Amino acid sequence: MAWTTELLVQAVSNSVEASAFQWKNAFxxxxxxxxxxxxxxxxxxxxQQHPQVLQMLLEAYFNVQKDALxxxxxxxxxxxxxxxxxxxxxxxxxGTPLGFSVSAYLEMAQFLLAGRSKExxxxxxxxxxxxxxxxxVENGRVFLKxxxxxxxx
Numbered sequence: 001m002a003w004t005t006e007l008l009v010q011a012v013s014n015s016v017e018a019s020a021f022q023w024k025n026a027f028x029x030x031x032x033x034x035x036x037x038x039x040x041x042x043x044x045x046x047x048q049q050h051p052q053v054l055q056m057l058l059e060a061y062f063n064v065q066k067d068a069l070x071x072x073x074x075x076x077x078x079x080x081x082x083x084x085x086x087x088x089x090x091x092x093x094x095g096t097p098l099g100f101s102v103s104a105y106l107e108m109a110q111f112l113l114a115g116r117s118k119e120x121x122x123x124x125x126x127x128x129x130x131x132x133x134x135x136x137v138e139n140g141r142v143f144l145k146x147x148x149x150x151x152x153x
Contacts, residue, residue: 001027001030001044001047002047003030003047003054003057004023004026004027004030005023005026006054006058007026007029007030007057007058007061007085008022008023008026008085010058010061010062011026011061011065011084011085021082021083021086022083022085022086025083025085025086025088025089026085026089028089028092028093029057029061029085029088029089029092030057032089032092032093032096033057033060033092033096034053034057036092036096036097061085061088064087064088064091064092064102065084065088067101067102067103068084068087068088068091068102068106070103071102071103071106071107072106075106075107075110076110077106077109077110077113078113079113079135079142079143079144080143080144081143081144081145082138082141082143082144082145086143087144090144090146090147090148091105093148094146094147094148094149098149105147108131108147109133109144109147111128111131112126112127112128112131112132112133112147113126113133113135115127115128117135122136122137123135123136123145124136127150130149130150131147131148131149131150132146132147132148132149132150133146133147134146134147
């Protein structure tokens with residue numbers, strides 16, 4: 001998808017590491033952002049006919065990035081996501097639909113990480129009420145894998 005590659009190229013120019021993982025995060029950010037607007041299962045021709053939406057998505061990504069960096073400068077968050085695209089993807093999926101600002105979403109992460117954790121499937125799980133934060137380790141690097149509401153089945 002050309003839009004995903006464009007977002008990745010733009011994000012990489014701002015020092016995000018390019019990888020298949022980050023490409024997937026760029027794809028998910030676009031998908032979740034469109035989904036939040038009620039745009040689901042769009043044909044490829046839709047993307048070609050609406051190039052202005054790509055510009056809006058790029059602006060949305062850079063606004064999320066700017067707000068997250070501002071939060072990180074003034075806060076003590078012990079772990080962050082595995083890259084800004086990973087954060088933006090999770091925020092678009094779990095924060096935006098609930099009307100959370102970037103700061104509110106990261107404050108929830110900070111609140112959760114201040115609590116007790118349990119080990120599950122090689123991850124540390126922090127839970128408070130309806131919310132869960134998942135912390136993983138990869139190549140010796142500790143990072144947030146997700147911050148989301150728990151859903152009952």
